[in-house]
Amino acid sequence: MSLEIIVNANGCEDRLAILEKGVVRELFIDRKRERGIVGNIYKGKVIRVLPGMQVAFVDIGLEKAGFLHVGDIDTANKVMSSDSEKMKRIAERVGEDAPDEIEIRGSQSNLRIEDIIKKGDELLVQVTKDPLGTKGARITSYITLPGRYMVFMPTVSQVGVSRKIEDEKERRRLKDIMTELQPPGAGFIVRTVSAGHPWEDFIADINYLKRMWEDIRKKAEIAKAPALVLPDLDLSLRAIRDLFTREVDLMVIDSAEEYEKCASFADKYIPEIRDRIEMYNKPEPIFDAYGIEKEIEKALNKKVWLKCGGYLVIEQTEALTSIDVNTGKFVGKKNQEDTIVKTNLEAGREIVHQLQLRNLGGLIIIDFIDMDKKGNRAKVFNDLEDAFKDDRAKTNIMKISEFGLVEMTRERTRDSLSRILCQPCAHCEGRSVVKSVPTVAYEIFREIRRVSRTSGKDRLNVGASPDVANFIMSEEKDHLKELEQELKVSVSLRSDRNFHQEKYSIKPA
16 A cells, blocks of 8 residues: 655645555644634533433533533442453444444443532533534543554553554554553553564653643643633644544655654654654645645535536535436446446445545435446445455444345544535525635635746736625635735735625636
């Protein structure tokens, strides 16, 4: 597997794409004004306990209270629970690094939330899922601190090894090493990237994580709830920590400031990857050069064409995502069943790609073209299941029904691409979407760079819709000034009511 990490950090948002053999596999967008909070640690205050649902709402200083389920409460200080039970809860959350050798010796199923916490209690909690739509953030009081080679569990005295490390001899070696290095009362989940590394590589990671936990405890003691105790790393540093595996050939960054930050982080914690981090200095925008910009545009469309001539129609709703497979222009060469099977096989691979690229999760219904033969249905299902093996999100897939339907679920960890980049369309009363005001504004900034470099002119006239123009002049006026200074160009911005929200013009004066 050949992977590249491409980072665009030259604007108001950081964008990161993972390319597999030149094809965009995943896309992450981190807007400085709307930064995700997964991994952040807060000191919160319980504002409501609902015994009937076995949940509590915790004020962590955000617009919406955090959502805390009874199963996500570390009861160590109130009701003694086994470390195995804690390990199970954490393993479910850690996901791909979850160990599979957990033995549950006890159960918290008999514990009631009203017996554990009450209104007014203060808790140290960590965000596991960003707020989605009308829902507040999902939180847990099982704190985990991810390092390069391991996940540190400050309150769980157990050691587990990622289930993705399949060699039993290597699993035993890693577990023996971590058990020897294990601090009293704490534990680790050894990450997949640790395979083959000597114990010396883990020392710096352990010392770093222990110092971080001590800092968190000290800050939490003096902080007044609600308060942010520790924010997670920003997008590019998280990518180095979590995504930079041995399969990654290169990480390319187009911002000198971001490059220096990542290089320093690698020098300090992961020196072996330092020579695989490069600075991008070409005049063409980095996402244009790697073909990522076009893929983003395609990922916002409902219709996706297949190479064979068939196509997918992807519809996202509040309840589920539906994907319809059609033969389209593909008529085949032999018979109808053969044509249908070939279309379904190609569609299955493309569906996995689109789910990853668009970050679609929750309940997903795939309507494959009906196949008469049971063996063909099994063939398409097995190929689909195989395509999901490299997906980092958890999936659960049901067999193809006689009607050609596949029901599946995919772990939802953050908003989908369309919900990040788009907003409900005012012109069609919410039946569809248009790009949001910030998205269009940031496109204008990128287009200013392109036109400035290709035209050679020092004055540009920009026309945009009133909402977009007002956003630039009020919320992003400082960035516009910085852009003018950097490019040595003067930008004249004009508000034009004749422009649709997504439309704009940039012309040399």
